[in-house]
Amino acid sequence: MHPTCYLTLLLWLTFDSLVAQHQLFTIDGVLSAPYSSNLTGVGDRVVWLVTERGVRNIWTATFPDAKLRQLTQQRTDDGQDLNDLTLSPDGRWVAYVRGTGKNKEGVSPNPTSSPTSAEQAVYVVSTTGTAEPIRVGVGSHPVWSPEGKRLVYGNGGQLYLATISDKIHPAPTRLFTARGSQADYSFSPDGRRILFASYRGYHSLIGIYLLDNQQINWLAAGVDRDQFPVWSPDGRQVAFERVPGSRHGELENIQGGRPFAIWVADVATGQGREIWHSPGDDGGFAQYYPTAPLRWTRQNQLLFFSEHDGWMHVYKVAPTRANTPVDLMPGAFEVEETCLSADGRYLYYASNEADTDRRHLWRVNVETAHREQLTSGKGIDTDPVVVGQTLVYRDAAWNEPTGIAWRSMTNPKTTALFPAKWPNTFPKAALTEPQAITFAAADGLVVHGQLFLPPAGLPPAGLPPAGLLPTTTAPKQRPALLFFHGGPMRQMLLGWHYRGIYYANAYAMNQYLAQQGYVVLAVNYRAGIGYGRAFRRADKQGPRGASEYQDVLAAATFLQNHPAVDPKRLGLWGGSYGGYLTALGLARNSDLFACGVDLHGVHDWSWRGNMFSPGGDWGIGEAETKEALASSPNADLSRWRSPCLFIHGDDDRNVAFAETVDLVQKLRSQHVPTDVLILPDEVHGFLLHKSWLAVYGAMDRFLQYYLPVPRSLGTTPKK
Numbered sequence: 001m002h003p004t005c006y007l008t009l010l011l012w013l014t015f016d017s018l019v020a021q022h023q024l025f026t027i028d029g030v031l032s033a034p035y036s037s038n039l040t041g042v043g044d045r046v047v048w049l050v051t052e053r054g055v056r057n058i059w060t061a062t063f064p065d066a067k068l069r070q071l072t073q074q075r076t077d078d079g080q081d082l083n084d085l086t087l088s089p090d091g092r093w094v095a096y097v098r099g100t101g102k103n104k105e106g107v108s109p110n111p112t113s114s115p116t117s118a119e120q121a122v123y124v125v126s127t128t129g130t131a132e133p134i135r136v137g138v139g140s141h142p143v144w145s146p147e148g149k150r151l152v153y154g155n156g157g158q159l160y161l162a163t164i165s166d167k168i169h170p171a172p173t174r175l176f177t178a179r180g181s182q183a184d185y186s187f188s189p190d191g192r193r194i195l196f197a198s199y200r201g202y203h204s205l206i207g208i209y210l211l212d213n214q215q216i217n218w219l220a221a222g223v224d225r226d227q228f229p230v231w232s233p234d235g236r237q238v239a240f241e242r243v244p245g246s247r248h249g250e251l252e253n254i255q256g257g258r259p260f261a262i263w264v265a266d267v268a269t270g271q272g273r274e275i276w277h278s279p280g281d282d283g284g285f286a287q288y289y290p291t292a293p294l295r296w297t298r299q300n301q302l303l304f305f306s307e308h309d310g311w312m313h314v315y316k317v318a319p320t321r322a323n324t325p326v327d328l329m330p331g332a333f334e335v336e337e338t339c340l341s342a343d344g345r346y347l348y349y350a351s352n353e354a355d356t357d358r359r360h361l362w363r364v365n366v367e368t369a370h371r372e373q374l375t376s377g378k379g380i381d382t383d384p385v386v387v388g389q390t391l392v393y394r395d396a397a398w399n400e401p402t403g404i405a406w407r408s409m410t411n412p413k414t415t416a417l418f419p420a421k422w423p424n425t426f427p428k429a430a431l432t433e434p435q436a437i438t439f440a441a442a443d444g445l446v447v448h449g450q451l452f453l454p455p456a457g458l459p460p461a462g463l464p465p466a467g468l469l470p471t472t473t474a475p476k477q478r479p480a481l482l483f484f485h486g487g488p489m490r491q492m493l494l495g496w497h498y499r500g501i502y503y504a505n506a507y508a509m510n511q512y513l514a515q516q517g518y519v520v521l522a523v524n525y526r527a528g529i530g531y532g533r534a535f536r537r538a539d540k541q542g543p544r545g546a547s548e549y550q551d552v553l554a555a556a557t558f559l560q561n562h563p564a565v566d567p568k569r570l571g572l573w574g575g576s577y578g579g580y581l582t583a584l585g586l587a588r589n590s591d592l593f594a595c596g597v598d599l600h601g602v603h604d605w606s607w608r609g610n611m612f613s614p615g616g617d618w619g620i621g622e623a624e625t626k627e628a629l630a631s632s633p634n635a636d637l638s639r640w641r642s643p644c645l646f647i648h649g650d651d652d653r654n655v656a657f658a659e660t661v662d663l664v665q666k667l668r669s670q671h672v673p674t675d676v677l678i679l680p681d682e683v684h685g686f687l688l689h690k691s692w693l694a695v696y697g698a699m700d701r702f703l704q705y706y707l708p709v710p711r712s713l714g715t716t717p718k719k
């Protein structure tokens with residue numbers, strides 16, 4: 001055979017294997033791997049949640065033997081989240097919550113549209129793995145007593161007490177009735193008192209309920225918002241955070257921006273004193289974002305999160321008198337989830353220090369502030385849990401979803417614990433390692449992103465190289481997609497995302513899209529986290545001027561200048577706040593963006609400002625309404641031309657379904673091509689795996705129709 005024929009045959013075989021690989025790369029496959037979350041530990045044991053194709057089960061492991069055990073035997077995707085996993089202090093029980101709270105109609109999420117509706121309830125299951133879970137009662141946020149035989153949990157703003165054994169007997173009882181909504185509760189070290197915060201509108205109070213005489217004592221009652229109370233090791237004092245109470249008409253704003261103070265109160269007298277207050281309006285985010293905003297260590301130190309030095313760090317301050325806090329990890333990086341060693345000497349934490357678009361684990365000696373890095377490389381390591389001398393954590397990579405790994409504190413070698421292996425359907429070998437890129441917005445702000453390029457060798461646009469088939473001339477460049485995360489206080493990373501199925505699936509879908517032949521850029525636009533307080537609280541963001549739209553345009557320019565990208569074929573996609581930026585791009589620049597996929601996006605900030613809380617938790621008052629509308633897609637509908645696929649669950653408790661109903665009706669009236677995929681009884685973060693498959697399948701077909709990257713020769717997918 002002529003040498004050219006050998007070359008042609010080799011080329012074809014190469015292409016064929018790529019097609020095979022390509023064919024193996026399905027949406028179902030890239031979403032098929034188990035995802036580990038909700039990791040927590042006590043003593044020598046850890047427990048966590050595994051979600052595999054929507055089937056949710058609780059697993060446990062003990063150390064140092066790393067012995068694994070599955071504790072629940074759920075076999076179907078019932079669309080009910082499991083959350084709030086908490087081990088009893090003796091490690092014998094796991095308490096957890098099945099289901100989610102009620103919406104304004106008074107119903108819990110019921111995505112299967114089950115005629116018997118759904119509930120949110122507390123369960124316990126033995127860590128022996130030999131018994132079925134036991135339902136304790138309707139409620140959430142279970143908290144164990146020190147001896148591990150009693151649980152307190154919340155329901156309807158009141159607290160309930162259950163005695164736990166193989167039978168829930170007697171039935172749980174309401175601990176007491178108090179005005180307001182009780183939260184942030186915990187048992188005293190002696191198990192005889194319950195500390196709680198009572199939220200009462202403009203203010204909140206710290207109370208202690210004495211189980212022996214059913215009496216409530218209040219601590220340092222004032223006109224402020226007292227929250228996150230914690231016991232001193234001897235149970236004689238309580239520390240809490242104090243934020244100024246509300247003024248008439250003052251609206252919550254999730255961007256943060258409230259001064260806050262650390263207080264200590266004496267349990268016996270109820271008298272309190274301020275230990276420290278923030279120099280500026282540094283509070284808000286540092287309180288609601290971390291799981292444990294305030295701690296009292298056995299070494300008698302108070303540890304608290306703050307951004308007052310420009311980055312999210314943990315500070316220590318003595319609880320004895322007013323004094324200056326010490327930043328335990330000074331530097332230009334952020335700290336996320338933490339775990340305190342049992343003796344209180346070390347704080348373990350996840351950080352993006354020296355690796356901005358990843359997460360690694362560190363620990364700091366609370367006494368000396370000496371810190372050391374514990375994990376490194378290309379992993380996404382988060383949620384450290386220390387059991388004995390073993391560090392257990394959630395671990396992901398660019399080609400592996402979040403699993404569980406561990407290392408001994410006496411040996412830096414890391415070991416994967418779960419899963420033992422990835423499913424055959426998971427296309428690990430075909431995944432694309434995203435590249436870290438940066439670009440400058442019009443105002444000079446440097447923005448980070450992750451660039452997913454189609455696998456090397458996959459010819460442009462997925463067709464065989466020009467000339468192999470006489471009738472085909474493969475286009476030189478590819479269509480490209482810009483992805484925007486939600487929040488906006490989020491950050492996409494150089495690997496599988498740790499923040500639940502919502503973002504893990506988004507990363508997986510970007511992998512799939514790259515495999516289909518799209519160039520994909522995940523844009524970490526301003527208002528996100530990871531890059532400091534000033535970046536997160538960027539001026540004029542969202543409803544106050546949509547300043548992050550500069551980052552959308554700069555990202556488009558970055559892609560248009562990329563040699564692999566056809567500058568005329570750019571698409572947008574994103575969920576929630578990312579749906580907002582997708583719709584904003586199509587409204588303002590249908591000249592730039594050929595189409596978009598908008599998952600449950602915000603389309604009218606002035607309307608959202610009155611939707612589910614006064615000001616929409618963005619502080620959008622009467623005076624901001626005009627600016628809020630001008631910052632919304634709805635302000636520029638007359639310019640919207642490009643097709644858009646809208647996807648929304650109609651039981652969305654975060655971004656009202658009405659946002660999509662309103663916008664689609666308006667676009668239809670001006671003959672903009674719109675497609676819709678509505679998921680009846682689904683919520684914001686879709687609860688059913690089949691919902692995600694339907695969403696991404698519809699997205700795949702829509703994009704293939706408007707931004708075609710032909711999968712195989714000659715076929716043009718149907719919409």
Ligand SMILES: CC(=O)N[C@@H](C)C(=O)N[C@@H](C)C(=O)N[C@@H](C)C(=O)O
Pocket residue numbers: 254485486487488490575576577578602616617618654655
């Ligand atoms: C009040 C408010 O807007 N809170 C935000 C956390 C929020 O709800 N943002 C949504 C628009 C959103 O993006 N939700 C998900 C996707 C998220 O990551 O928070």
